[in-house]
Amino acid sequence: AQKVTQAQTEISVVEKEDVTLDCVYETRDTTYYLFWYKQPPSGELVFLIRRNSFDEQNEISGRYSWNFQKSTSSFNFTITASQVVDSAVYFCALTQYNNNDMRFGAGTRLTVKP
Amino acid sequence: DAGVIQSPRHEVTEMGQEVTLRCKPISGHDYLFWYRQTMMRGLELLIYFNNNVPIDDSGMPEDRFSAKMPNASFSTLKIQPSEPRDSAVYFCASSLDEYYGYTFGSGTRLTVV
Numbered sequence: 001a002q003k004v005t006q007a008q009t010e011i012s013v014v015e016k017e018d019v020t021l022d023c024v025y026e027t028r029d030t031t032y033y034l035f036w037y038k039q040p041p042s043g044e045l046v047f048l049i050r051r052n053s054f055d056e057q058n059e060i061s062g063r064y065s066w067n068f069q070k071s072t073s074s075f076n077f078t079i080t081a082s083q084v085v086d087s088a089v090y091f092c093a094l095t096q097y098n099n100n101d102m103r104f105g106a107g108t109r110l111t112v113k114p
Numbered sequence: 115d116a117g118v119i120q121s122p123r124h125e126v127t128e129m130g131q132e133v134t135l136r137c138k139p140i141s142g143h144d145y146l147f148w149y150r151q152t153m154m155r156g157l158e159l160l161i162y163f164n165n166n167v168p169i170d171d172s173g174m175p176e177d178r179f180s181a182k183m184p185n186a187s188f189s190t191l192k193i194q195p196s197e198p199r200d201s202a203v204y205f206c207a208s209s210l211d212e213y214y215g216y217t218f219g220s221g222t223r224l225t226v227v
Contacts, residue, residue: 033213043223045205047215091157100145100170100212104157 002027004094006105013082014113021077021108023092029053031097034068034075039107040088051075082112120206120219127226132194135222137206138187145209147216148181148191152202163189164212175200196226 003026013019025034036048049059051068059066063080079086092105119138127133139146148160161171166183174181178197183189193200203223207216 035215037218042220043203044220045207045216045218047217050213050215052213095213097213100162101159101173102147102216106156 002029002032002094002096002099002101002103004092004103004105006090006092006108008108009106010109010111012111012113015084016081017112018078018080019082019110019112021079021090021092021110023075023077023105025073025075025092025094027094027096029096029099033095033097035093035095035102036066036075036077037091037093037104038088039091045091048077079110082110084112084114086110087112118206118208118217118219120204120222122222123220125222125224127196127224129197129226130195131226132192133196133200133224133226135191135204135206135224137189137191137219139189139206139208140217141187143208143210143217145212145216146183146189147207147209148189149205149207149218150202151205151221157205160191193224196224198226201225 005024032053034051038046056068065078067076089107089109091107093102095102121136144165147162149157151157160173161181163183181191203221205218205221207218209216
């Protein structure tokens, strides 16, 4: 069984604050893939990052960074110096090897106020 | 590339009518997925295709739902007859392989009254 939990339903910050979105996953497989997607108010889903279970290196892309920790089954997403354009719903997702049922978390709605 | 193209963007129909949603994946992507998004259930995988062949349709809610992919550049999701509980946003996505990030279309917002 696989499951993704995003415990934070909604987060509100003021522009330029740093914010971390939590993602905890469950899987019995040793090979799996983790993802983050962004869904802005316009509604489309935008792929942000993929991580496989053998690569625990953290990743930074501009103001975005991701912290993958297998020991705690977490794949957290940090936005540094948040901007109003970061306002969106962010989804964490998991796919197990040989099982292409990508499971999405419930999403975290981030509001960045000016 | 224009990305994944879905049509229509919005559909309002009466209960009992047939609804057909359309999707054009990105050229060269071998995988195509249909998802449904609702407030109650979030994002759910309905069915996915590999090289135009349906691989897993266990997420299709019931026999009223059917999906086809007659060729590499076109897929349809049909609901017949439609019911109010089918109201949702339906997304189509495509991918190079099953473990890559998916590219989603803009979605079709379906309202069944």
